[in-house]
Amino acid sequence: MPGRSVRADSLGVGVATGAYGVSFGALATTSGLDVWQACALSLLVFTGASQFAFVGVIAAGGAPLTGAATAMLLGSRNLFYGIGLAPVLRLRGWRRAVQAQVVIDESTAMALGQPDPADARLAFRLTGWSVFVLWNLMTLVGALAGTAIGDPRTFGLDAAVGGAFLALLWPRLTALPQRVVAVVGAAVATGLVPLTAAGLPIILGGTAAVLVGLFLRREERG
Amino acid sequence: MIWTGIMVTAVGCYLLKLAGLSVPDHVLTRPLTQRVAALIPPALLGALIAVQVLADDQLLVxxxxxxxxxxxxxxxxxxxxxxxxxxxxxxxxxxxxxx
Structure with a gap:
């Protein structure tokens, strides 16, 4: 994929995802947080599922530290994303410290979807920071406007993200092991959704699929 | 108290992101690490798609x-x-x- 389409694709995903900041801002303020607290979460925590979980715990009357624990459990998948990204991004010193903040679902998916390392680095930075800027702006808008603004789901933005991830996976499905690994990842994650806290199905499904993939390769060599 | 929770969440979530990027080179260049790294994209993308499309919190919808x-x-x-x-x-x- 040439650089130009990587730019457009990354910004497209950035806009679709960043728009969701409105839902977060609105939910945060209706859950009893003030506008500053909503914005601080988007700026400093910046990982959507963890932010929603924190606010959800507060809204349910839970202690803030319980909210923090839940949020960090969900945020642990970013650790695994970082391990996958490290060999491609090759970041050092302050650059690593800065770019770490945008290690999230979308930037990881966009980067890992590029076969060329230079494209992967471009996709990571553009997706990560376009989501960051828009997510924070839209959090402020949502926090100020509350529920007066419509639900992004009306525009199908939730389906857009699933479609984007599939489009990234698609070119990788040419060989049988990759197909098996992707299907196992999806199946295990789906099965775990009702059983575990949100966020865990992605880590556990991904891990199970990697293990199956390693076993398949060993069989091939036989 | 809410601010304490926000700050703990912020520091914890940031350190998780940073830790993944900070895995040392000699670990990354091991053959097993490289085989695992090659399998991570299809595995994670498959899981992400399933959760993105079918999950509503802990419900399958x-x-x-x-x-x-x-x-x-x-x-x-x-x-x-x-x-x-x-x-x-x-x-x-x-x-x-x-x-």
Whole structure:
């Protein structure tokens, strides 16, 4: 994929995802947080599922530290994303410290979807920071406007993200092991959704699929 | 108290992100690490798609998102460009919700 389409694709995903900041801002303020607290979460925590979980715990009357624990459990998948990204991004010193903040679902998916390392680095930075800027702006808008603004789901933005991830996976499905690994990842994650806290199905499904993939390769060599 | 919770969450979530990027080189260049690293993209993308399309918190839900994914499959089979696939998925879901 040439650089130009990587730019457009990354910004497209950035806009679709960043728009969701409105839902977060609105939910945060209706859950009893003030506008500053909503914005601080988007700026400093910046990982959507963890932010929603924190606010959800507060809204349910839970202690803030319980909210923090839940949020960090969900945020642990970013650790695994970082391990996958490290060999491609090759970041050092302050650059690593800065770019770490945008290690999230979308930037990881966009980067890992590029076969060329230079494209992967471009996709990571553009997706990560376009989501960051828009997510924070839209959090402020949502926090100020509350529920007066419509639900992004009306525009199908939730389906857009699933479609984007599939489009990234698609070119990788040419060989049988990759197909098996992707299907196992999806199946295990789906099965775990009702059983575990949100966020865990992605880590556990991904891990199970990697293990199956390693076993398949060993069989091939036989 | 809410501010304490926010700060603990912020520091914890940031350190998790940083830790993954900070795995040392000699670990990354091991053959096993490289084999695992090659398997991570399809594994994680498969899991992300499933959760993105089917999960609503801890419930499995079949709704307009699945139709959006179906539209994405058709567009990918027709070799449509990335942004057309993304827009097609969104449009399909949005139109279904209008009905």
């Amino acid at each position: 079949v709704d307009a998102r699945l139709a959006g994914l179906g539209a994405a499959v058709v567009l990918l089979l027709l070799r449509a460009p990335f942004l057309v696939v993304v827009a097609g998925a969104a449009l399909t879901a949005a139109l279904l919700r209008l009905l």
